[in-house]
Amino acid sequence: MKLDQADVVVVGGGIVGVSTAYFLAAKGHDVVLLEQREIAYGASGRNMGFLHMHNRNGDFSLALSRAGRALYDDFSQLLGPSFEYRANGAMTYFFTDDQRRVYKEFVEDRNKHGFTMELLDGPTAREAAPILPPTVIGATFCPEDGQIRTPKFVRALAQECRRLGVRIHEHTPVLGLTREGAKVTGVRTVGGDVHADRVVWGTGVWSQMLEAEGIHVPIKPERLGAVLFAPVEEHLDKILNGPLAAKQYGHIRSLPSYRDEYFTAPYEDSSHGVEHLECVAKTENGNLFVGCPMDYPEQLDDRMPLGGLKMTIDAVLETFPHYRGLGVEGVWTGLLPATADSLPIVDEVDEAPGLVLATGHVYGNLAGPITGQLVAELISGEELSLPIDEMALDRPALRENSDGVIRW
Structure with a gap:
């Protein structure tokens, strides 16, 4: 049974998935977004909305956070006062x-x-x-620090996605990938298959379900x-x-x-x-x-x-x-x-062509929106706003110190 078809299907209705859908749609892609519960149900709906800059450590983490932080000035113009954005430090x-x-x-x-x-x-x-x-x-x-109400931001941006033509299917759990050989051709859901040229997997901790597809996500x-x-x-x-x-x-x-x-x-x-x-x-x-x-x-x-x-x-x-x-x-x-190094995983999966990972966001309020922009640039074949090598799935840091308490 077929549920929908698109250029890109985005799995996950949190800050990463909705931001990705928004930037893709803004670039002219036909996008379907799938969420197992409702928009902003998971971690994006259950946090205090902090945009913590001063605790970021390392050159790339800081660059990623500053790029994400800057996007909220643009979003405040786009979405108005809908998400309680404050930039008071x-x-x-x-x-x-x-x-x-x-x-x-x-x-x-x-x-x-x-x-x-x-x-x-x-x-x-x-x-x-x-x-x-x-x-x-x-x-x-x-x-430099700021604050948002994350669930309000994600829901307001989801409304903007709908305005741009994104079809959002809530209460639609994804069961797995569809493939032709190794090539990923979409996803299976409880409501039917969604066919797409590219699949973006932005489900946070639920990315672990890709283990059943033979894809190890070290989170x-x-x-x-x-x-x-x-x-x-x-x-x-x-x-x-x-x-x-x-x-x-x-x-x-x-x-x-x-x-x-x-x-x-x-x-x-x-x-x-x-x-x-x-x-x-x-x-x-x-x-x-x-x-x-x-x-x-x-x-x-x-x-x-x-x-x-x-x-x-x-x-x-x-x-x-x-x-x-x-x-x-x-x-x-x-x-x-x-993740072991507190950086997200943003990468194309070699063993599953057509699949893009966008997960591992332990400070998603900052890194989530800029991840969406980077993934949209990657799929569109554009020059990336930031290099993503340090967020690669096979980076050595994810194989080191992967047990025990993670210190940001």
């Missing part, structure tokens, strides 16, 4: 002199790498973010949670990160003054593989948005573990004890497709 607050010493080194390092970043004292930090408690003795500030699920609370009155128009997040970043851990004990809280559940990446933001409606418990589940389980939820609540109560009576409005976890 990010702060990382801290409580102890040991933490301040590490973050001072971090700011110096970031400035050497071309960032505009500064170290604020306590009063200045609280003036910039009045929500911060008096126990905060300082903070870093990077004006592992990384689970990040978030809790949405009722609105609060205190002003906050920036991203806030707490000190505990430091231990997730390799370039912070390598600083001379860094010690794990400076950035570990008693309520963290490290014995069960759960850490807390402390971050706080407010939505456009004033809701307090807090995260993120992080672990690496063995299965594709997008439910918040009880230990992770408790950890998040404990962190809020320790930093903001006056919010003890604040109502909880929602709890989410998203499964990120982590």
Whole structure:
């Protein structure tokens, strides 16, 4: 049974897949987009929308992130205020002199790498973010960072895709590839086959299902949670990160003054593989948005573990004890497709001509849209905005340090 036919079929309705469909359609390709649930159901609908520039490490990661970050200025013109885009920067607050010493080194390092970043004292930090408690003795500030509401962005861009003629089939799980010999000719879905000259596979952690097709995609699920609370009155128009997040970043851990004990809280559940990446933001409606418990589940389980939820609540109560009576409005976890070097996989698959991988986006809010642009350029035979060699499926980094906890 035939469901549809197109020049390109894109599998996955998250930020990568929708961005790819948009850029392809804008270049004149006939595109079908397939999503197993609904648009922005997975990780794109379950994150805090951070556009974290200052924590990117390595020349290519930074170039990729800056290119992705720049696209949101264009999207804000295209889509208007539909996705709560804010470009007010990010702060990382801290409580102890040991933490301040590490973050001072971090700011110096970031400035050497071309960032505009500064170290604020306590009063200045609280003036910039009045929500911060008096126990905060300082903070870093990077004006390059920003924030979106990712599900709103993906859904708004999907509407633009429809306007450009993209046919979007939601609630249509893909069962596998169709082939003529080795050549990929489309996909099989629960609703019938979709024939296409090219297939773009942008399903995040669900890219692991390609193992059944003989295609090994070296990613592992990384689970990040978030809790949405009722609105609060205190002003906050920036991203806030707490000190505990430091231990997730390799370039912070390598600083001379860094010690794990400076950035570990008693309520963290490290014995069960759960850490807390402390971050706080407010939505456009004033809701307090807090995260993120992080672990690496063995299965594709997008439910918040009880230990992770408790950890998040404990962190809020320790930093903001006056919010003890604040109502909880929602709890989410998203499964990120982590790679050993934290770079995405964007590549044509040699053993399956016609198939393009676009997966492994552990910081998809930044890398997702630029991936869509690069894939559209690749399929169109155009000069690429960025070289994609460092995102190759067969790069050595994916075969090294592939076990254990991944540090960004």
